[in-house]
Amino acid sequence: PADDDPSLYNLSSGSVDDGIQVMMNAEIIGRITLGQSGNWPLESFVVPGQLNSIVVILVDDSASQRYLRDLVLTRDGVIVN
Numbered sequence: 001p002a003d004d005d006p007s008l009y010n011l012s013s014g015s016v017d018d019g020i021q022v023m024m025n026a027e028i029i030g031r032i033t034l035g036q037s038g039n040w041p042l043e044s045f046v047v048p049g050q051l052n053s054i055v056v057i058l059v060d061d062s063a064s065q066r067y068l069r070d071l072v073l074t075r076d077g078v079i080v081n
Helices: none
Strands: 009-013 019-024 027-033 038-041 054-059 072-075
Touching (some): 027 038
Antiparallel strands (some): 009 072, 019 027
């Protein structure tokens, strides 16, 4: 909704292999590499009243073991489906 509070939104990720780059509305919001996890408050990226897009790019040079675990978008601590 147009009157929504962007500070309520958060994106988090579990571990990855080899890495990910996370973008929202065409802006890079973060990167993580092998074995790391990430947490990104989306306050500066969410545009209330607009369609907001999240893109996650998996960066992997290996032939196996490609993964991104537990990518979660929350609003005020509740998972957004």
